[in-house]
Amino acid sequence: MSSASSKAAQSGSADALKRAVAEAALEHVRAGEVLGVGTGSTANFFIEGLAAIKGRVQAAVASSEATRQRLEAIGIEVVDLNQVDHIGVYVDGADEINAALEMIKGGGGALTREKIVASLAERFVCIADESKWVEKLGRFPLPIEVIPMARSLIARELVKMGGSPVYRTGFVTDNGNVILDTYGLDIINPVELETRLNNLVGVVTNGLFARRPADVLLLGGAGGVRTITRPA
Numbered sequence: 001m002s003s004a005s006s007k008a009a010q011s012g013s014a015d016a017l018k019r020a021v022a023e024a025a026l027e028h029v030r031a032g033e034v035l036g037v038g039t040g041s042t043a044n045f046f047i048e049g050l051a052a053i054k055g056r057v058q059a060a061v062a063s064s065e066a067t068r069q070r071l072e073a074i075g076i077e078v079v080d081l082n083q084v085d086h087i088g089v090y091v092d093g094a095d096e097i098n099a100a101l102e103m104i105k106g107g108g109g110a111l112t113r114e115k116i117v118a119s120l121a122e123r124f125v126c127i128a129d130e131s132k133w134v135e136k137l138g139r140f141p142l143p144i145e146v147i148p149m150a151r152s153l154i155a156r157e158l159v160k161m162g163g164s165p166v167y168r169t170g171f172v173t174d175n176g177n178v179i180l181d182t183y184g185l186d187i188i189n190p191v192e193l194e195t196r197l198n199n200l201v202g203v204v205t206n207g208l209f210a211r212r213p214a215d216v217l218l219l220g221g222a223g224g225v226r227t228i229t230r231p232a
């Protein structure tokens with residue numbers, strides 16, 4: 001851990017922890033690789049840090065329009081995913097993460113593009129402050145991106161599964177869809193539930209990242225940044 005990130009982490013505020021893990025993630029960026037960049041406040045600190053090492057970044061793929069704009073603002077070339085067949089590392093935050101490095105994501109509504117970019121990445125580095133660490137996923141409502149015409153249909157299906165979906169009013173994803181933030185699902189088997197939700201006709205993506213968990217978690221706490229590798 002660098003002394004700057006150590007100092008930031010020890011100061012304890014959520015932003016300081018996010019900045020510390022974002023800074024630590026810069027060490028995972030390798031020269032000459034295409035980089036995948038996530039969305040959210042923690043990812044934004046990572047983008048700020050990228051400004052200092054942009055010579056090392058060949059090009060980046062953005063997981064949202066907001067991230068694309070931020071990357072371009074610091075002079076990093078953003079390429080369309082269709083132009084690349086390999087991403088070295090994907091760096092992104094999470095709303096919850098467990099010991100298997102399975103996550104709930106999508107609090108910022110970018111889950112679909114995040115999952116697509118992550119699926120092409122050789123390494124997924126999750127950056128999170130310790131408030132995101134959970135024993136069991138599901139305290140955070142699971143975001144589910146839905147085709148607008150299927151909103152009520154999917155909401156009824158989610159209720160049958162024991163969930164309480166809440167329509168994210170006034171929010172439209174970068175893909176023109178809507179989000180159902182779903183409370184109360186009992187996430188006993190994240191891989192199975194991710195697949196089951198994907199199979200509902202009208203669901204575009206759900207915020208469970210279990211079939212493609214993170215490979216490395218940089219977790220910021222009062223004691224500094226811990227590096228946790230996904231168990232084999």
Ligand SMILES: O=C(CO)[C@H](O)[C@H](O)COP(=O)(O)O
Pocket residue numbers: 038039040041042043092093094095104105106107108109110111114
């Ligand atoms: O999945 C996401 C956006 O869709 C974010 O990674 C997640 O919501 C965490 O955000 P933050 O870093 O602001 O806490």
